[in-house]
Amino acid sequence: MKTILKTNKKPFLALMIITIFIAGLLDIKYKGLLFQLLPDTVKSYLADII
Numbered sequence: 001m002k003t004i005l006k007t008n009k010k011p012f013l014a015l016m017i018i019t020i021f022i023a024g025l026l027d028i029k030y031k032g033l034l035f036q037l038l039p040d041t042v043k044s045y046l047a048d049i050i
Contacts, residue, residue: 027034028046035043 024034026032029050035046038046
């Protein structure tokens with residue numbers, strides 16, 4: 001595992017960032033746990049966008 005991360009750090013990092021971004025969008029779309037923790041003003045703004 002260490003040799004994989006040493007040689008391919010940038011693609012692995014890009015994949016992780018994309019995965020976290022997609023997970024955040026899905027959380028907002030389906031009103032998941034992190035969405036519920038947001039303040040009401042932010043929730044209403046995001047609900048209007050999506």
